[in-house]
Amino acid sequence: MSSVAFVRNLKTDVLPWLPKKQFHRITVPFQPVQGRMYSQALSGLLDELRATDELSFRRSYTSYLARRAALLQVCSNPRGIADGYTETPAKLIVLDALIEDAISRSEKVVVWSAYRASIDAIVERYAHVGLVRYDGSLTGVDERREAVRSFQEEEGTRLFVGNPAAAGAGLTLHSARLSIYESISLQAAHYLQSIDRIHRRGQQRSVEYFVVLCDRSLEVSEYERLVAKEAAAHELLGDQVEAPSTRETFIRELELAARLLSAGTA
Secondary structure, eight states: OOOOOOOOHHHHHHHTTTTOOEEEEEEEEEOOEEEEEEEHHHHHHHHHHHTSOHHHHHHTHHHHHHHHHHHHHHHHHHHHHHTTOOOOOHHHHHHHHHHHHHTTTOEEEEEOOHHHHHEEEEEHHGGGGGGEEEEEOOOOOOHHHHHHHHHHTTTTTEEEEEEHHHHHSSSOTTOEEEEESSSSSSSSHHHHHTTTSSSSSSOOOOOOEEEETTSSHHHHHHHHHHHHHHHHHTOOOOOOOOOOHHHHHHHHHHHHHHHHHHHHHH
């Protein structure tokens, strides 16, 4: 019987000359209306989970997962799930400072967001600095190719606003050395792939990542999970598979988020 050997390459062996990466975590408090929406949605989901059993949880798992995801979307920009929301969400205020500073130093910036409504708001707010977007709204191959070309080659195109699910793999965006995560993807593979868009062959400068999180929110623990996955995948190239959550793990995670929120308002 013949044997087959599988070889997994170390990233440091394949690309030993890539510059260093630096990560900066920025936590911001909710805006007033945004915070109330998050608190109410979190409390409602917890109450319902406590009142159900494991079998019912399994039957409605997709629904519970969507409601958990909605909590993260509120952290980003409630506009996507609340038509009447007019307040400027906390993260846009932080982006103002980060983007203004980068542009003043003639830097290009990649801005990542996991949500269509958030990308719409970012594009609307910063269109004046010169940007391209790359998400599900671009359906043509030529449109997508032109967005990347413009960002890479044109001095006046300073921002690349993308969704990691659409733009996280395969693209070269090394004309920028700065990436800002306005929100994080629920898919670890999308996040890990998006990190490498500016940190790839041809990049000659150190790269920096700014991850903006709503303080004392579910987003913080979600990002910690991604950091753990990034650390595990740092040496080996490849993805990992995570088992689905149970009702108990869902409740524990949300109870921790509720305690963090309460500690911030006490």
